[in-house]
Amino acid sequence: MKNKGNSTFRRLLPYMGKYKWSYGGLSLTMLADIGLNLTFAWFLAKVLDAAVSAQTDQWRELILIGIGILILMTITYFTDSFLKHSVSANIRNDLRQTAMSRVLRYPYAHFHSKHSGDLMSRMTNDNQTIGGACTFYLMDLIKNPLLAFCSFIYLSILHWQLALICLSMGPIMLVMGALFGKIIRRISLQIQSQKAESTTILQDILQSFMVLKTFGLEPKLFRRYQEKSDQIVSSEVKEAKIHGMANGLSALVNFLTFMIAMLMSGYFVATGSLEIGAMGAFIQLMNFLVHPFTQLPNMWANLQQALGGADRVFEVIDGPTEFNDIKEAPVADKKPSTMSVQDVSFAYEKNAAPILEKVSFQAEAGQTIAVVGPSGGGKSTLFKLLLGFYPQFQGKIQLNGEGLEDQPLEEWRSYFSYVPQETYLFSGSIKDNLLDGNEQATDAELEEALKQANAYEFVQALPEGIHTNVGEKGTRLSGGQKQRIAIARAILRDAPILLLDEATAALDNESEVLVQQALTRLMKQRTTLVIAHRLTTIQHADVILVLESGHIVERGTHEELLNRNGKYAELYNRNAEELISA
Known part of the structure; x- marks a missing residue:
């Protein structure tokens, strides 16, 4: 992330710090999720080995273990989703209130130098994007490398040569994430600015309906709105191309790694150096190792887009003020004044x-x-x-x-x-x-x-x-x-x-x-x-x-x-x- 992104994220930290206990809960659900994923790979190996060796006496135990894993996964995913949405909503609410407090304290001259439609867009559309940066994208960017690291350790225990093959794709995905994230952030800022401009036009239309009807301004105002709307579509299509390229290249690396690992693990099973259960666990773990890297470009791009929205909200918060705090106005002396x-x-x-x-x-x-x-x-x-x-x-x-x-x-x-x-x-x-x-x-x-x-x-x-x-x-x-x-x-x-x-x-x-x-x-x-x-x-x-x-x-x-x-x-x-x- 560039210095601008680092600065923006640092400014979000005090808002996030208010919910440190919730982030503590998210850290626990993240670790539980990683543990359950690794446990599931172990469980798959046990099932395959029992099936190949016809050990039917193990099925009762395996079924109970499977039910336990499912129950724990359900509790973990529910808690994780609830905490993410709750923290996201609260942080957005805090930023909305901070921004509104600032707007209400703007000097008259500064307020009238800004179009109300642009301010409205920043406090609604841009504010909405911020929650993902503070919860979903952030926690995924922490969890995925941890999951990949733990999966690599487990893979190394199973077959270190195959683990190294899968790991070799990581640097490629890191470079792709940095490259595409930078481009998408620039485009997303452009889109957010264009949406703000379209909101100002819409607000002008809604606030002057009698005048526009009287003067027959419908064609002119529609052309103006249409032009801005087309610009938004053009930028969004450009953004979609970048997303498509990032996802396409990620998928290519993902499937290439998967095919190589499948062929080589199949070969090692055929030569007797790898058990069939370990092969099943390996395939499952390989997804946990490769998938985080393949998702990195998209997650990084989403984070950049969210931080772009935060930039625009902080520009509102950084505006000048007439006084320090909003408080009840004092009651003036009711006697006539000179x-x-x-x-x-x-x-x-x-x-x-x-x-x-x-x-x-x-x-x-x-x-x-x-x-x-x-x-x-x-x-x-x-x-x-x-x-x-x-x-x-x-x-x-x-x-x-x-x-x-x-x-x-x-x-x-x-x-x-x-x-x-x-x-x-x-x-x-x-x-x-x-x-x-x-x-x-x-x-x-x-x-x-x-x-x-x-x-x-x-x-x-x-x-x-x-x-x-x-x-x-x-x-x-x-x-x-x-x-x-x-x-x-x-x-x-x-x-x-x-x-x-x-x-x-x-x-x-x-x-x-x-x-x-x-x-x-x-x-x-x-x-x-x-x-x-x-x-x-x-x-x-x-x-x-x-x-x-x-x-x-x-x-x-x-x-x-x-x-x-x-x-x-x-x-x-x-x-x-x-x-x-x-």
Whole structure:
């Protein structure tokens, strides 16, 4: 195995070490299996000798021995299979959880640089291959040489010249295993990467079904998926050829050795230097000596393929993290908080034009600050900075006089509740999603939150009420219904600072009225920052910031900004005309 494989296997050792008692059991079943195989060869010799010499008085004893061997083999194989599957499942589970813990702690920027389909493939397809490397392939690679060695000792006792003939094929098989294993690992990594790419295409299709239907993208997306699928088949056929060559050459060496040994052992029996029972035992033992070598190329290739999957899973585990451990977020002080943003500048990439430049404002406890401006002005980026998604910015952001760098991210984010324009609900029931805001909420608190969010009536009208499954991303609810559930979730979180990102922009007029009423209740006794699309909804904001090209170009109340007849007045009048024409 190359250095890469050695490094990967060393990284698997701590996961395997958790199940050392199971590996101890596997070691015992391995030794028992080797002993039973040798015992069976001895038993075959006894049967043949008794048959040739017509010793019928031995049959009762031989039958009892045979039954004993069968019982022990059954117990050994059952225990061995159970332990291998159990350890394999547990190691895969540990790696899945380690990888998921890492993904959940990814910085926002790193997570969005990866396609979710690729991550999904690594945590499912690639993870599935790892169990074999830690149990089946590993134990076979240990057992087979031991079985071959013990068989060689036994063969040497029976007839050392024949034993040497069989052993001479071993080096040939070792060279073949190393050669084919290296090639197959490279191809298997390519296949796993191609499968990950096909998974990303599939996920794009499943997540955009309405868009692809509307734009008639079925032919284009099918061609894209078909091309990737054909690439997978091409690589798998190439892998099959290598496997075929390895198995074919192994079989050739295996049968050649078998034929030579058969002819020579038959000759020695004919010349009287070997008994017929010993010949039978020899043929059985020869399989135990040659077979491990013939299986070596295939086992080595499978191990390489499994380690290739482990490489990809460890790449997920090696990703950067925002914090060290996943733990319950602290509960923030429920009093309205003061927020200060001082000379904040930010660009997504080095040497790129800044998205925000020298942005400063103060949000006093309980105030509502509205942020308006044309698309691309930096409004959503500002929210991401406030939530600590991009900590590498210039300037200062403080809550109650403490900076983002002065406290853990989990504690910082506990001060915020967020209602986005495109609401995301997790698969599960309405109650499950509400409890995401506060896991300790009582049924009475859930009911009150739904009432404040103008969601209680429609939830009660559903066949299963609060236990209704919302579907993937909440697809079983309308946009307005999802938004009101999100507001109820934010009410239950009861954080002192509320971020609203154009929360009514995508709704019809009736839904907007209901959602706006719910938002007004939610904003009470909270420090609120609102990104507004419909400017008529933020007339009562304490301060309105007009953000354009990363700069605050105007600030003031609604009346003050209208009287200035500047950028805000222009945006407001245009927005009013759009509403009238609609």
